[in-house]
Amino acid sequence: MDGFGIRIEGLRKRYGEGDTAVDALKEVNMTVAPGEVVGLIGPSGSGKTTLLKCLGAVIEPTAGRMTLGDEVIYDGGWKISDLKALRRDRIGFVFQAPYLIPFLDVTDNIALLPMLAGRPNGAARARAQELLEALDVGHRARAEPSQLSGGEQQRVAIARALANQPPVILADEPTAPLDSERALAVIRILNRMARQYDTAVIVVTHDEKIIPTFKRIYHIRDGTTHEEAGEGREV
């Protein structure tokens, strides 16, 4: 493994204080290389969502260290002042449901992120078109989200996550609403995009259909991660 997309060391998250304090994350250690897709699995209440929120700079961890690419973004405190810019430019999000903006067409749903980052409209739309072509939905560029199938919507959501070429993508149960075939298609796309754009991808899931596709899996139990090798089945 050459370098890493994201590295998490000794991450902790405690909710509340004193007697009512709850340690949602006790000891999280993860490393995901650029171009790699890893699975993060665990039972309900194990801390998956809390970890995702910490990685997504939505909530602040209590302790630990996070490094994105070669930059430390958290070390007992945020090392970056503009967390919105961090989320916009350096972290891609794929949600359980696509959550596309219904009043923007497919192209602009993707182009919005580069535009928010200050890129010219033309360049942002060109980037969106490039991603749509790469995800085989280029012909739906002018369609509205409501006109797309569930699979197409999820591909557009992946394209949006890649729009600003972030070093890491956080995917929160991206295959939950899909049938086996489409779920495997999404994982295939995530693998392809990770390799193509050198992006580290963390897929939070308990979808049994896709777990065998990961080469590496992080189990999280009681707020603590355990790494294990996956089957790495080809999809």
Added chain:
Amino acid sequence: MISLAGRDILHSWGKFVFTGVGLGLLIGATLTMAGVYRGMVDDARVLLDNSGADIWVVQKDTLGPYAEPSSLRDDAYRALLGMPGVARAANVTYLNMQVQRGGGNGGDVRVMVVGFEPGEPGEPPYLVAGRQITRSHYEAVADVRTGFALGERIRIRRHDYTVVGLTRRMVSSGGDPMVFIPLKDAQEAQFLKDNDAIVNERARTAANPALNRPGVPGLLEAIQASQTISRSVNAVLVQVRQGQDAEAVAEPIRRWKHLQAYTRAQMEEILVAKLIATSAKQISMFLVILAVVSAAIVAFIIYTMTLGKIREIAVLKLIGTRSRTIAGMILQQALGLGAIGFVVGKISSALWAPFFPKYVLLEPGDALRSFVAVMIICAIASTLAIRAALRVDPATAIGG
């Protein structure tokens, strides 16, 4: 950068347009209320302009002739003509009454009957049809708002009059259109008793030995005639000589003639500040209520629309959209709604204003002020929705 507000409006344009139309009708009602007030003020000014007077001379200690009853002897004008600076003076009477159409066989119309002397101040300054009164009796010039036609016969008290001319913008401060008739006819109409009352009065006079003395021929007839002939008018309209200051002419009238004399500015003050002051307050209250209702509607609509987009807003915040971009989107939508509403309101008020019984004056300045007010109200109304949007936790976009 994409206009998120514009795209959202285009995406759900039907909802926006219909909401805007509803709001617009409310704004139209607001503009119309303002127009009604402006119309009242303008009617008052036009009434003063068209009377052709520089000074209104009325009964002492009254605000007549428009705001209070006023009664003057009809020869008072002769004394006024002798005052320094007075060029012309003429008697006028004003009487609000129901006038019957078609010589008493049609419906009736509420009007202000104005008695004037043809060619003197008080005469309608211009006609839109027909001619001025040329005969001494039983001809009338009517404001077009009466609905009377040229040649139509109308009944005032017990006499029929022929409408020989039509004028416009001649209405009383109460909004009743004016009908102009010769002064003598108007005096009779104003003070005429019914026949039974006259017969009764004559009998009482004849039964009074002091008034019906034997050996004094003609005394009783003279007394009875004086009882039925009116020698009173409501006001004398005075025009001052060229270059004369109206106040300088009015002051000696007040001092030496024991009459009240109002200049144009004072009469305007009476009509606008006193006579329609209560109406103006009433309309102001309506305007305030309509503004508050409009604000509440915009706030409710924008708030509801924002709540319907909570998930999208959470996603936008999660992917790094700045708060000002989201606030700007909501603010622009509120302003867009206000703009649609204003356009609809302006058009609708212009369309329905002519159908109002009283003059509705829609001034461009009022429209501009209303537009600014609508925009401010919409901006304020959007703060509730902006507050709700900014409180959305981006973490809600992530499941769990």
